[in-house]
Amino acid sequence: MRAGSAPLTGPGAHPPAETATESARPGSVPGASRAGLEIVLSRARVGILHRDLERRVLLVNDAFCAIVGRSSDELAGLPFEAFTHPDDRERSSRLYLEQLARAEPFEIEKRYIRPDGSATWCAVHVSFVLDAAGRPQSTITVASDIGARYEAQQGLRESEEHYRHTVELAPQIAWSADARGAVVEISPRWSEITGVDPYDATRDSWLDAIHPDDVERTQRAWRRAVDTGEPIDLTYRLLCQGSPRWFRARAAPRTDAAGEVMRWYGTLEDIHEQRITEQALRDSEERFRLAAQAAGLGIWDYDAVNQRREWSAEFKEMLGLSPHTVPSLDTAMSVVVPEDRHLLQALATAAWSGDSSAQFDVTLRIRRPSDLEERWMQTSGWRIRASTGRLERILVTIRDVTEERTAKERIRWTATHDALTGIPNRSHFTGELEAALAGTPPGSQLALVLLDLDHLKEMNDTIGHDAGDMLLRTFARRLQQAFGPRAAIGRLGGDEFAVLLSGVPGERVQAHVSRALLRLRQPFEFDGYTCDTQATAGAALFPAHGTTADELLKAADIALYVGKAQRRGEISLFEPAMRADAQRRTSMLNVARVAVRDALVVPYYQPKICxxxxxxVGLEALLRWRDDLLGVQGPDTIAAAFEDLGLAIAMSDRMLGCIADDMRRWIDRGVPPVPVAVNLSPAEFRHDGLVDRITRPFRQRGVPFERIELEITETVLLGRDTDRLAATLATFHDHGFRIALDDFGTGYASLTHLKTFPVDVIKIDKTFVSNLRAESHDAAIVDAIITLAKRLDMAVVAEGVEQDEQAEYLARRGCNYAQGYLYSGAVPAEAAEALLRAGAPAGDRCAPRA
Structure with missing residues (x-):
């Protein structure tokens, strides 16, 4: 027992065991009995606390002190809310007051929290000691530590939920059958796909869902598997709401120690799109074969399934072989010069091995038997695999490139052309530009156009550099076709190309280039991917924008930069004002670097109101930076920095660290917790390790991830690598972060993105809220967004609310939350803390704008 506890006997004292049905009997516990009782209670494994209604400790044992981490003296006068977990206080306090009014005991499971912040789950029983009139005089609390049991229960529930979600949400249909082959269990997705109740499927009605043409074959294969105990793998069509779709069924048996089948376990996988794609691929192959023959290319087609080779007549002619020659690798090897046979052997080995690349190229020399002439041959090949990964076809084309390989032409070509694309390189194009400027008659015009591929880096990062190289080659070839033979073209380096136009009036340059950009934009296929060839262009005119090659290049480069920032996929013609914009961007970048270096970047917080x-109900952290002369500045003054990957990440790291510090401080001070939204720029998603970088500051400071909301814009969802983005957002979601889609409706994200990505919150852009009248188009858009969000079980936040009429309209339409100057601007952390403590009802209008 704790020293300093009040005596258990004597006038006015109440025995701990006294209940609502007993009255006090002073002196009923002798001194010896009291001492024994104290010893018993001190050794009890449950915590016991007896206090009067003034919170004076009458009795407490060591177990209770250990549970709450406080001594008898510390418990004296301390309200129970002080050592109750914040999430349990309201429920516990409400129950206590209700039962106190009735003078009836009660039980509750809650968490006690210790001064060091650790908490433990307890089963708590509270009874009241009554006076003769039945009025409560003191409370007796008995607490049992149930932390281990609670964690075990939580683990069991999580395991059950995990199993249920694994079965119900898996794209495959899981099923099982008994040893005789009768289906005994099938996942609920069976009903979603076929419309047949899973219970009916267990009575052999699953056969009714199979296409009639596939029933007999399926039954026969299943019966053979059951009889032999061998795994089964077959495809058939299911009638999905009346329409047939291809599925792949696989199953394997579970056997006992004697090898007897106990049960079958299987899955059904929807492969309909794959089958359609394979058929389309076969059709495409045939078209390719015809096109190659028309172009005079030789074709070598190898059927890996049936071990059959076919050589086209053009192929045999190029090799100098008789039209009656039987195709074989040995025959092909015999015409290759000995020094290059290892190349063909390596190609053959890779083609028939497990090499994962679908395409391959090799150039080698042959000596034709017909005339003994040595020729250079370039071969390009493609591997075609089945859905199982098995090699089915190898298709090879051959082209005579002898003239291209002559020494004199190769030296000249290498010096003046880009090796990858085959078009003039920077030095050669610059020479052509200078020559054209020098030879242009007075009064004539030239147009210099710089083009920048918009998605080369993303393609290199997501599909691979082979795809990026193919993009560059394809774009260069189309560039020649789009601008014609009169235009000089070149690759200046990286993803930048140039075109010099003559004979096109200045007022028609934009229209001329715009038509070319449309022709260049057609996507192409690479290794199963659809690749985008969109480019942005900037143009400058001679002599209006420059009289030298250097001046024209600078002017066109400035126009290109403006286009990349404002008009992607279009052409921008140079204007003198653009030069000032470029200088302003440079200034922004310099200012941002100083702000990051001197730790001037700080978060301001704008409340979200229910x-x-x-x-x-929440805060949005907005970037601000402190200027020694101008004071606190908004992000628009350094907007260009958000497009720079290095600066964007540096500013984001600074913001995350400050936000984590503020939230940790609020937690320590007992500030009512609300979620804090953090904005992620599109540039940050190009950085590897995004998840670790975002989670680290909050993990280090012990801030729960559940209190963080990540805001992304529609621009992020429009990136090329949607699978990688979806995985990243899913990882954030699994950690407990909420995902909000900011500025919804202003970009080009489709409704499909709302299904593909784990979005919890939709934020209505302020441009729709500012003109919110019942009859306006903006109101119709807002209504549609709110309705959509409700159907998708997403929360809705309206931004830029500045008028009571706007707030009332949104509330009537069922919008959940709002933020804007009607309630508060963005405020520093200290002011935000004050608002959180006060709750800041919407009618207060007490927060300053920032």
Missing amino acids: LSTGRI
């Missing part, structure tokens, strides 16, 4: 209660 429209139904008027209370603060």
Whole structure:
């Protein structure tokens, strides 16, 4: 027992065991009995606390002190809310007051929290000691530590939920059958796909869902598997709501120690799109074969399934072989010069091995038997695999490139052309530009156009550099076709190309280039991917924008930069004002670097308000930076920095660290917790290790991830590598972060993105809210967004709310939350803390703008 506890006997004392049905009997516990009782209670494995209604400790044992991490003296006068977990206080306090009014005991499971922040789950029983009139005089609390049991229960529930979600949400249909082959269990997705109740499927009605043409074959294969105990793998069509779709069924048996089948386990996988794609691929192959023959290319077709080779007549002619020659690798090897046979052997080995690349190229020399002439041959090949990964076909084309390989032409070509694309390189194009400027008659015009591929880096990062190289080659070839033989073209380096136009009037340059950009934009296929060839162009005119090659290049480069920032996929013609914009961008970048270096970047917080209660339900952290002369500045003054990957990440790291510090401080001070939204720029998603970088500052400071909301714009969803983005957002979601889609409706994200990505919150852009009248188009858009969000079980936040009429309209339409100057601007952390403590009802209008 704790020293300093009040005596258990004597006038006015109440025995701990006294209940609502007993009255006090002073002196009923002798001194010896009291000492024995104290010893018993001190050794009890449950915590016991007896206090009067003034919170004076009458009795407490060591177990209770250990549970709450406080001594008897520390418990004296301390309200129970002080050592109750914040999430349990309201529920516990409400129950206590209700039972106190009735003078009836009660039980509750809650968490006690210790001064060091650790908490433990307890089963708590509270009873009241009554006076003769039945009025409560003191409370007796008995607490049992149930932390281990609670964690075990939580683990069991999580395991059950995990199993249920694994089965219900898996794209495959899981099923099982008994040893005789009768289906005994099938996942609920069976009903979603076929419309047949899973219970009916267990009574052999699953055969009714199979296409009639596939029933007999399926039954026969299943019966053979059951009889032999061998795994089964076959495809058939299911009638999905009346329409047939191809599925792949696989199953394997579970056997006992004697090898007897106990049960079958299988899955059904939807492969309909794959089958359609394979058929389309076969059709494409035939078209390719015809096109190659028309172009005079030789074709070598190898059927790996049936071990059959076919050589086209053009192929045999190029090799100098008789039209009656029987195709074989040995025959092909015999015409290759000995020095290059290892190349063909390596090609053959790779083609028939497990090499994962679908395409291959090799150039080698042959000596034709017909005339003994040595020729250079370039071969390009493609591997075609089945859905199982098995090699089915190898298709090779051959082209005579002898003239291209002559020494004199190769030296000249290498010096003046880009090796990858085959078009003039920078030095050669610059020479052509200077020559054209020098030879242009007075009064004539030239147009210099710089083009920048918009998605080369993303393609290199997501599909691979082979795809990026193919993009560059394809774009260069189309560039020649789009601008014609009169235009000089070149690759200046990386993803930048140039075109010099003559004979096109200045007022028609934009229209001329715009038509060419449309022709260049057609996507192409590479290794199963659809690749985008969109480019942005900047143009400058001679002599209006420069009289030298250097001046024209600088002017066109400035126009290209403006186009990349404002008009991607279009052409921008140079204007003198653009030069000032470029200088302003440079200034922004310099200012941003100083702000990062001197730790001037700080978060300001704008409250989010619940429209139904008027209370603060969240904060959005907005970037601000401190200028020694101008004071706190907004992000628009350094906007260019958000497009720079290095600066964007540096500013984001600074913001995340400050936000984590502020939240940790609020937690320590007992500030009512609300989620804090953090904005992620599109540039940050190009950085590897994004998840670790975002989670690290909050993990280090012990801030729960559940209190963080990540805001992304529609621009992020429009990237090329959607699978990688979806995986990244799913990882954030699994950690407990909420995902909000900012500025919804202003970009080009489709409704498909709302299904593909784990979005929890939709934020209505302020441009729709500012003109919110019942009859306006903006109101119709807002109504549609709110309705959509409700159907998708997403929360809705309206941004830029500045008028009571706007807030009332949004509330009537069922919008959940709002933020804007009607409630508060962005405020520093200290002011935000004050708002959180006050709750800041919507009618207060007490927060300053920032």
